[in-house]
Amino acid sequence: MSISFADPTAMTHQQLEEGAAFAPRFDAAGLVTVVTIEAGTNDVLMLAHMNAQALALTLETGVAHYWSRSRAKLWKKGETSGETQQVVELRTDCDQDAIVLVVNQTGRGAACHTGRKSCFYRRVALADGAAVLQDTGLPRLFDPANVYGAKP
Amino acid sequence: MSISFADPTAMTHQQLEEGAAFAPRFDAAGLVTVVTIEAGTNDVLMLAHMNAQALALTLETGVAHYWSRSRAKLWKKGETSGETQQVVELRTDCDQDAIVLVVNQTGRGAACHTGRKSCFYRRVALADGAAVLQDTGLPRLFDPANVYGAKP
Numbered sequence: 001m002s003i004s005f006a007d008p009t010a011m012t013h014q015q016l017e018e019g020a021a022f023a024p025r026f027d028a029a030g031l032v033t034v035v036t037i038e039a040g041t042n043d044v045l046m047l048a049h050m051n052a053q054a055l056a057l058t059l060e061t062g063v064a065h066y067w068s069r070s071r072a073k074l075w076k077k078g079e080t081s082g083e084t085q086q087v088v089e090l091r092t093d094c095d096q097d098a099i100v101l102v103v104n105q106t107g108r109g110a111a112c113h114t115g116r117k118s119c120f121y122r123r124v125a126l127a128d129g130a131a132v133l134q135d136t137g138l139p140r141l142f143d144p145a146n147v148y149g150a151k152p
Numbered sequence: 153m154s155i156s157f158a159d160p161t162a163m164t165h166q167q168l169e170e171g172a173a174f175a176p177r178f179d180a181a182g183l184v185t186v187v188t189i190e191a192g193t194n195d196v197l198m199l200a201h202m203n204a205q206a207l208a209l210t211l212e213t214g215v216a217h218y219w220s221r222s223r224a225k226l227w228k229k230g231e232t233s234g235e236t237q238q239v240v241e242l243r244t245d246c247d248q249d250a251i252v253l254v255v256n257q258t259g260r261g262a263a264c265h266t267g268r269k270s271c272f273y274r275r276v277a278l279a280d281g282a283a284v285l286q287d288t289g290l291p292r293l294f295d296p297a298n299v300y301g302a303k304p
Contacts, residue, residue: 002281003278003281003282003283004282005283017266018266019285020284020285020286021284021285022276022283022284022285033185033199035187035196035199037194037196041194042189042193042194042195042196043194044187044189044194044196044252046245047185047187047245047250059276059278059283089275090275090276091272091273091274091275091276091288092272092274092276092285093198093199093264093271093272094264094265094266094271094273098199098271098272100196100272112245112246113246114169114170114246119245119246119250120243120244120245120250120252121243121246122243122244123241123242123243124174124211124242124243124244126155126211129154129155130155130156131155131157131174131211132172132173132174133171133172133173133174133244134172136243
C-alpha cells in the first residue's frame with residue numbers, strides 16, 4: 001500500500017471541510033462507509049465499508065475493494081462472482097467520514113449478491129399502520145446458487 | 153411512535169433477504185445507515201443515520217428525520233436551516249441494515265450544512281502518489297454563518 005492519508009485529528013474543522021488534504025475519518029473499527037453508485041444513472045448499487053488498505057487499493061488499482069465486516073477480510077468486489085467495479089470517481093463528504101464511489105459495474109451488471117443490479121430492491125410501504133416491503137421489480141441477472149454455491 | 157418493526161433476529165436469512173417483513177437491523181448503537189438521494193436525478197445528497205424513532209417518524213410524517221450522532225439527539229432535517237426533505241420513497245437493502253431515502257430537497261436545495269446541494273462536493277485525485285481533494289464546483293446556496301450563526 002503506497003498511498004497514505006492525512007491525519008484528520010491533526011486538522012481543524014475548516015481544513016477538514018474546505019481543505020485539499022484527504023484525511024478519511026475511519027471509525028473505531030477502522031472503517032469508512034461507502035455508497036457505491038452507477039456512473040451515468042447515479043443508481044445506488046450497494047452500501048459497504050472500506051478500511052485504509054481497501055481505500056488505498058481502490059485508488060491505486062481503479063477497481064473497487066472493500067472490507068467485508070461479515071467475513072472480516074479484505075474483499076475485492078467480484079472476486080468470486082466476476083462482478084468487478086471499475087472506478088470512475090471517488091468523492092468524500094464534508095466531514096470526511098463517508099465515501100461515494102462512482103463505478104461502472106462489470107459482469108452481468110449485478111452489484112448485489114442476490115443477483116440483482118442493486119441491493120436496494122425493496123421499498124418500504126405502510127399498510128394498515130404496519131411497515132411492509134414491496135419488491136421494486138429488479139430482475140435477477142444471475143442465480144446466486146450457481147455463482148456462490150448452494151449457500152450464498 | 154405508532155409504527156413498530158419486525159425483529160430481524162427472529163427471521164431466517166431467506167426471510168430477511170426475500171421477505172415482505174420490514175425488519176431493520178439496527179447496529180449496536182441502535183442505528184441504521186441512510187443514504188439520501190434526490191428524486192429524479194438520483195444525486196447523493198448526504199449520508200446519515202436513523203434510530204427506530206427517526207425511522208418511524210420519517211415513515212409516518214413523510215419528512216426526513218435522522219439521529220444526529222454528534223449531538224446525540226433526534227434531528228428533523230431542516231429544523232434550523234429550513235432545508236427539510238420530503239420523502240418520495242424509502243428502500244432497504246438485502247440484509248436490511250441500510251436505507252436509501254429518495255427525497256425532494258426543499259428550501260434552497262442545500263442538503264449540506266456548508267450550504268451546498270450535496271455533502272459530497274470533493275473528489276479524491278492522485279497527484280504524485282498522494283491523495284488530494286478537488287472541489288467539484290457545487291455552489292453554496294446559503295451562507296452557513298447566516299443560517300447557523302458564526303460557528304456552524
